Amino acid sequence: MSAHPVPSDVTVLGLGPMGRALAGAFLDAGLRTTVWNRTPGRDRELVERGALSAPTAAEAVAASGLIVVCVVNYDAVDAILRPERVAGALHGRTVVNLTADTPDRARALAAWAGEHGIRYLDGAIMTPTTTIGTPDAVFLYSGPEELRREHRPVLDTLGGTHTHLGEDIGRAAAYDIALLDIFWTAMAGYAHALAVAKAEGITARELAPFTQGIGAILSPTFQELAEDVDSGTYSGEENPITSSASSMAHIVHTSEAHGIDAGVMRAAEGWARRAIGLGHGGDGFIRIAEVLGRH
């Protein structure tokens, strides 16, 4: 292990599917890549490809100037980084934390890092492991711009697009939360739709070609509604909330007639009814975003 880290050295802490993908991309780029994982043995394939296996997190940290952390959540990050030996080894080095968690946790970790002389950049990965090292990968960062700039040559070897969202350290996590809110709500909708379809004798494969059309509508709709929300117009000319609420009620009734929990749709219908009750029945569905945000 090098006592004098050079910029082409990188350490990856955490070798779940994403950590392994990140380390693999660094290796493919020819970087001297040191890896560590809590449970030993997960680095076997990476070591065969040239990675250096560190026996402890502290030794992994000491091997490189740039430490990339990617584990399940910030409890795991804390468990790895905060012990004294590791925190001491991190002094003066840069941590790029690509673990997903909440904006508050990112801010708390950054404060701790600052107290320990650790340079800290937070980040989020918005695409699956298979995109890492390809043009499809999407990385978000927040925190000191100078750190992003300094480590850009190494981080860019992960492929795809890398966007720095500003100095507020919690911003990448905030984007991550908002985007995952869309993803998981959509996935919950898909799982629910499959259950209702099955109860009506429709297989997932039969439904699949038509789900593509629904998916295709969403992206342009999101773009269009972003304009509405930021300008506060909420145009409901084509499709007022009253109509959306009625459509959602049909889904609730059909689900419940089959004994299928309709809690998610009931909640969404409830938001729509609340907006209508507040006098926004003629507005578009996305008025809900404004109503939900009222305190």
Ligand code: NDP
């Ligand atoms: P997981 O989210 O399952 O994380 C697994 C890793 O976390 C392993 O290295 C595991 O170590 C480690 N870990 C868990 N608990 C602890 C602990 N208490 N102390 C130390 N290490 C711990 O797998 P992924 O690799 O898929 O995800 C990593 C991060 O990347 C997550 O935040 C995830 O949200 C994010 N992400 C993942 C994507 C994906 O497609 N997989 C896509 C976009 C983001 P051990 O092996 O010892 O259990």
